[in-house]
Amino acid sequence: MRDQKNKPTSDKRKRGISRRKFLKGVGLGSGVLSSGILGGPLLPEASAVAQAAEVEVAGPTPAPIELTVNGQRKNLRLEPRVTLLEALRDWLDMTGAKKVCDRATCGACTVILDGQPVYSCSVLAIESQGKNIQTVESLAQGDSLHPLQAAFVENDAQQCGFCTPGFVVAAKAFLDKYPNPTREQARLGLGGNLCRCGTYAGIWKAVLEAATGRRDSQRGIGQGGGSNA
């Protein structure tokens, strides 16, 4: 019985042997053949098989994936290797996040995942399911720019503009966490984003101005202002 499962014939696979059963075989293999240098109690093989069999495996072919982007649910079929950035750009036509280094370095692909800025080039779409994904597209309301975007315009905080969406999203996440930053804090806080045109001075100014604007508007509304410290 076990031998049969361990060696699924190609016929069985063609007839659609479930991924789950296939895994049983693989799980058994890793339990039995491992190099044996470890100490400690032996995990019974049957238990290892059962353990692996409980887990669903997706791919490598496209699998159903549901993403929540800017509050909207999107249902896609994607290979597990598709990054969140590729899903946004190539499947959802949301091209605000940019693909530049594609190696978790430059920040042009920054999105906010459950409130935290991340490099979407280095997160898989499949592992972003069930999380709240916020992109630069969510910031402007119609023709009306988000105050942070307006501050970027006002302060000449871009030249070629390719890094700008990533910077704006990173700055939004930064200000949500540190509403009253000093210039030095803003500088360090945006250390995960690069601008090859070198418009950093304008960017820091824009971020500080947006922070001030936010404080002013809070005072205006009479929310007791200055409660950010």
Next chain:
Amino acid sequence: MKAFEYAAPSTKEQAVALLGDRWEEAAILAGGTDLLSCMKDNLMAPSRVVDIKGLRDLGGIEYNPQSGLRLGALVTFEQLREHPQVLSRYPGIVQAVEGVTSAQIRNRGSVGGDLNQRPRCWYYRNGFGLLAKDEQGRSLVVDGENRYHAILGNEGPAYFVNPSSLAPVLIALGARVRLFGPKGGRELPLEKFFTIPKTDSEHENVLQPNEILTEVLIPAGSWQTATYEVRQKEALDWPLAAASVALKLGGAQVQEARVVLGHVAPIPWRVPEAEKILTRKTITEEIAMEAGKAAVGQARPLSQNGYKVQLARVAVKRALLRAVQGGA
């Protein structure tokens, strides 16, 4: 990136059963900041990716004055940076964390991932292998572009430097790591986790393809810690040289010292020569300089990286002064 299967187990037993006996079979995904880059560059092409972020007992930071500090492998850099007791009792850890100047990396990058990230050696990253050899088996590093390579532990054939931010300070604190594999768990000092590969088939640590690093344990003890990194630029980058120190003080006098260098050798490089100099001394600028000098006494720079000797020496001096000034 080669297509792969994806699984997100919820227990470590399930996770281990999903891993393979060979490295090509499966890769462990935590924050993904290094793994996905390696897969895009074809340095790794696993058939299956096992996402361990759902393993609940791999998370959490717990501090207890009696038992010390426990860090789950999935603890992120940002969680470390914001933890009250890590902030107040282990400034050397926070300083190492803050060396990673990208919020995006700190939000995803994990303790286990930092300890297991692959070297930054540009020969390795460009597909010439961990030991970076040409067709005749000669090192490309020795006569090549070696300005960022090892100045210690570089007798060959490995010349890369260990890229971990946390390993030096954790080793200085006497940390142990727990690994979990198909036959159960094992625990060993973090210092013994790292190895210098001698052959192409070896890795830079003792983790087996079907094992997971699950937690880091720092024994209780009152240590003054500090980390000092020297980097080429302020933005996101790996240091050129770094030093972490842990001092047990009796009054102003050092009872016990641990000095560990980062980014200068294929493994985090502990320097007993420097530790010996500090024992029973009061840390002054002079003593700190002497310890720095001793720390690089065995250094044998390659053709382009002699400057790293000076950087490492200064990193030790400044880490020591920072530790006794108690400044974070």
